[in-house]
Structures are given as C-alpha cells and as structure tokens.
Amino acid sequence: MFARLFVFALLVVVSVSPAMAKWITNNDGCMFWGKETSPSKLDTHWSGGCTGGKANGEGILMYRHREGSQMVTFKFTGTLLDGMLAEGTIWRHDGGLVSGTFEDNKLSDGFIKTPTGDFFKGSFVDGKLNGPGMLSSAKGLLYEGVFANGSIEGAGTMWFPNGLVFVGTFRNNAPNGVGDCVLESRKGRCRVSQRMEPVWEE
Numbered sequence: 161m162f163a164r165l166f167v168f169a170l171l172v173v174v175s176v177s178p179a180m181a182k183w184i185t186n187n188d189g190c191m192f193w194g195k196e197t198s199p200s201k202l203d204t205h206w207s208g209g210c211t212g213g214k215a216n217g218e219g220i221l222m223y224r225h226r227e228g229s230q231m232v233t234f235k236f237t238g239t240l241l242d243g244m245l246a247e248g249t250i251w252r253h254d255g256g257l258v259s260g261t262f263e264d265n266k267l268s269d270g271f272i273k274t275p276t277g278d279f280f281k282g283s284f285v286d287g288k289l290n291g292p293g294m295l296s297s298a299k300g301l302l303y304e305g306v307f308a309n310g311s312i313e314g315a316g317t318m319w320f321p322n323g324l325v326f327v328g329t330f331r332n333n334a335p336n337g338v339g340d341c342v343l344e345s346r347k348g349r350c351r352v353s354q355r356m357e358p359v360w361e362e
Contacts, residue, residue, distance in 0.1 A: 181265075183243070184223060190215050192243040193265055194234065195225040206240075214243035227253075260284075282307065305330065320356050 183191045190210035208219020215221065221236040238248010245262040252258065252275070260270010271281040282293025288310030289295075295303045295312070305316015312318075312330045319325050328339020334352070341350035341358050350358040 186223075189213065192221060192240060194221075194223060208240065212242075215240040216242065285309075303330075320352075322356060324352070324356065324358055326350070326352050326358075 181193060181195060184194050184204060185191050186204040186206055188206070188210065190206055191213055192206060192215040203224040205222045206215045206219055207221075208215060209217040211217075218239050219237075221234070221240065223234050224231050225234055226232075232253040234253075235251040236245060236248055237251070239246040245265050247261045249257060249259040255275040257273040258267055258270070261268050266286065267284045269283050271279065272284075272287075273279050277298035279296040280289055280293065281295075282289045283291045289307035290309060291307065292305070293307045295301075295307075300321035302319040303312060303316055305312065305318075306314030308314065312333045315329055317325065317327045318330070318335065323343055325342040326335050326339050327341075329336045338349050338351055338361060341348060341352075341360070343358055346360075349361040351361075353359055
C-alpha cells in the first residue's frame with residue numbers, strides 16, 4: 161500500500177549524463193551545456209547575453225533533444241553562468257516543473273513537480289531528495305521530514321489521506337515502529353498498518 165503512494169521512480173532527474181552531454185552552439189555562436197540536439201542550429205535559442213562565447217545572465221533557453229524515441233523541446237527560464245544552468249525553472253514537455261538553484265546542470269535546491277501532480281521540495285543530489293524536505297502526493301499524502309537518496313528515511317511527520325497523522329521515525333518510505341498518532345479526536349501511541357490504519361498501543 162505504501163509503495164503505491166509514492167512515485168520516487170518518477171522523479172525528474174535534472175542532470176545531463178556525460179554520454180549525452182556536450183557544448184551546443186546556437187545560430188548566434190553562443191555556447192551552452194546541454195543534451196544532444198537535432199542537427200540544425202535553428203532548433204536552439206538563447207535570449208540572454210553571451211560572454212566569452214558562452215551564454216550568461218538572464219534569459220530563455222530552448223533547444224530540441226532526444227528523449228527516448230522522440231524529439232522534445234527543452235525550455236529553461238532564468239540565469240545561466242558560463243553556459244550552465246544557475247537559477248531558474250525548467251518547463252518540461254510532459255507538464256512537469258523543475259525550479260531552483262543548479263550546480264553542474266543539476267538541481268541542487270528547490271522543487272520538482274511531476275506531470276502526475278506529485279510535489280517534492282528540498283535539497284537534491286542527482287535529482288533525488290536528501291536531508292530535510294517535503295513530499296506532497298497527488299493521492300493526498302503529505303510528509304515533512306528527512307529523506308535519503310530519494311526515500312523517506314529518518315524522523316518526520318506524515319499526514320495520511322484518511323486523516324491519520326503519524327509523528328515518528330520512517331524507514332523505506334513507511335512509518336517504522338511506534339510513534340505519536342492523531343486520528344479525529346483520538347490521540348496516543350500507535351503503529352501504522354499496511355492499510356494505513358492505526359494499531360493503537362494500550
């Protein structure tokens with residue numbers, strides 16, 4: 161049950177693998193670091209400044225690249241530094257959003273909204289939450305607490321769709337052991353079953 165509530169495998173990994181990355185030069189002779197594009201320079205666009213032959217400053221970056229079996233448009237609004245993403249928002253072709261600060265073209269701090277409506281906020285390493293963060297699931301679940309490599313691991317608070325609130329420790333994306341629980345007018349110590357129901361301590 162818990163596994164179906166989470167979509168960590170669907171996290172948008174905002175990185176460019178070395179095998180797919182290269183310096184891309186647009187029609188104006190300005191370079192930026194990105195994924196493999198279509199052969200035509202006319203498919204690339206950068207509206208900002210160009211210093212030392214590399215895109216710099218605020219602007220809109222758009223280019224075509226292959227994702228799976230199709231060619232899609234990459235769109236970024238924000239700031240580039242020496243041709244690399246620095247701060248801004250990626251507008252994904254599938255309706256997802258990636259926004260915040262970037263290091264080495266990877267999201268380092270900010271939020272990810274998936275096409276299915278799931279929302280992740282915090283610090284990211286290779287597209288996965290690490291440290292304190294927040295998850296809001298389209299299925300009605302909310303979690304605030306510690307993440308490790310994209311999974312809920314450590315201390316936190318979880319609000320379930322049925323109204324149950326669990327405060328305690330988590331392991332493998334699920335409550336681990338006994339914690340403080342609230343459900344409607346009842347408060348106490350409980351475990352959470354796989355059916356997301358409280359098993360109250362007497």
